[in-house]
Amino acid sequence: MEATVTADMLEREKAFNDRIARGEVIEPKDWMPERYRKQLIRMMSQHAHSEIVGMLPEGNWITRAPSLSRKASLLAKVQDEAGHGLYIYSATETLGVDRLELTQQFLDGNAKYSSIFNYPTLSWADIGAIGWLVDGAAIVNQTALAKCSYGPYSRAMLRICKEENFHHKQGYQILSIMMQGTAEQKEMAQDAVNRFWWPSLMMFGPSDANSPNSEELMRWKVKLHSNDDLRQRFIDRTVPQGEAIGLTFPDDKLKYSETTRSYEWGQINWDEFKAVVSGNGPCNKQRMQARKTAEENGQWVRAAAEAYAAKHYN
Amino acid sequence: MTKNQALYEYALRLGDTSLVLGHRLSEWCGHAPLLEEDIALSNMALDLIGQSRLMLAYAGTLEGKGNDEDALAYHRDARQYRNLLLAEQPNGDFGYTIARHFLLSAYLVTLYQKLTKSSDETLNGFAQKSLKEMIYHLRHASDWMLRLGDGTPESKQRVQESLDACWLFTDDFFDADAVDAILQDGTAPDLADIKTTWLVTVTSVITLAGLQIPATTNGFMRSGSRKGNHTEYLGHLLADMQFIPRAYPGTKW
């Protein structure tokens, strides 16, 4: 009996792998290995949590935006992050796990989110740097994910990429204007890039040699490119843009190589990365506390809505 | 006071109320009770900021000193602001924000409905566009008044307390002065009419939610926004909002 079950499973798994190899898209009700489902849930929920935590550093400047048009754009952008979180949670729900459960895991400290959002936003220029560098890195990642093997995730990414491109332009434009402004403004813009450059590169995750999940995810075409490849792509596209508006990068090894037609660059501080990912970045506690407070303050509201629905919609 | 000056004041009242209320709602972004509410409150904040930009730009034109929307938003102090007092009150809990928005959006819907018949072309166009937005706000806030009022005993008590607290600032909505008198030539509506309609709207929702219309006989009603007599909260809101243009004068962002 057991032997046949195992044989059957192996056959199913082989059929699944063949589908992946043929480039087919997996849909929610299709059979999939439990491990594929688990890895997707882990990866997608981390992504969704990141969007939600990502609202906080930028939200920090909504009330202090320097003009009404900037205020409106920033608010719309942070609102988009909430929307992105929502789209990705929705896509994750197709794997049989409820958003409320995922949120609880996150609040209990049992789920990760992108390390970048544990850095503080200290000046208005940081809003430019986040749009240009952080969203730029996110776009490189998400454009790849838009071609991933799981249908709902790939569709969520397509939708999100459209909006992120707009954020990316906006961030670059904020820095461009500052780089044409007063000495103080230029200093502020450069300082923001100095602080956000390395953390942005860390967004692509550990180097391929040290990325525990990469091999499996690539075999399943959840990931289509390695962390290092995407990171290099981001650097190659970003550095010339920065130089065009007079920005420099905090890496003395950074230089263009005519032979590889690509940038050579220095070394990421992986100790810092590990510290931030494991909860010891500059703002980890503050970010988690903000989300917990929002959750706690919302409890009575959700309870009221539930009670109202029980009375009126049963 | 000339008609032009009256119109300038009137535009500031509309523009400042939208700006300050939009600013308050924007503070919720990232902290709402449900992800969907983060998005909803941000949408409403964006509507209001959009409305304020139209009216402050108009005020700048009427004033004729070359001030644009940003000059007016970022370079006036609290005593020059003309927003309704209720709009500047801190968010409190979600119930307070809803009660505040319910009373204010019911007011703005009523006011904008009348302004769609204004003889002033700019006010008229502004009201046509903004009315649709505010009807949505009123619907959202009314739905939540019902859920909170007819939800749990805790939510009922909380939202009633918030409603009572907000109510103190509602006389301020209808505080007609010389500006309103001058604009009674078909430019702006009679605030006494607005009050009648507003009261019918809010009473029906409050009653349906199982809540009490707050008693006004014991509490004294606060007003003063027409003369820039605000509560202490506005100064802090402006300190936050105006920080960059004040700290770096003459810069472009």
Add this chain to the structure above:
Amino acid sequence: MSTDTKLITWEVFTQKKQGAAHEHAGSVKATDPKMALLNARDVYGRRNEAINMWVVPAFAITASTPEDVGPFFDPANDKLYRNPNFYKLSNTYKPVAD
């Protein structure tokens, strides 16, 4: 997570322009249909992407499974009489509309 929660998932369908069919846009959480509709509007209609919306509790949707593919849909493949292409047409025939 209590199983009797009213905070459930609603699937959202949007109509992009008059005359177009409603298409699935995504989902929202809500405790009642009015909240679901307003949430849908804010999430999936804020960029002017819709003129009409449906919201449906996700639990109310029954979908066919991949195992159904054969019995459900294959039989339609060989019923050519549904596509009247193999009758000879006289030259006088013209479609009444393109």
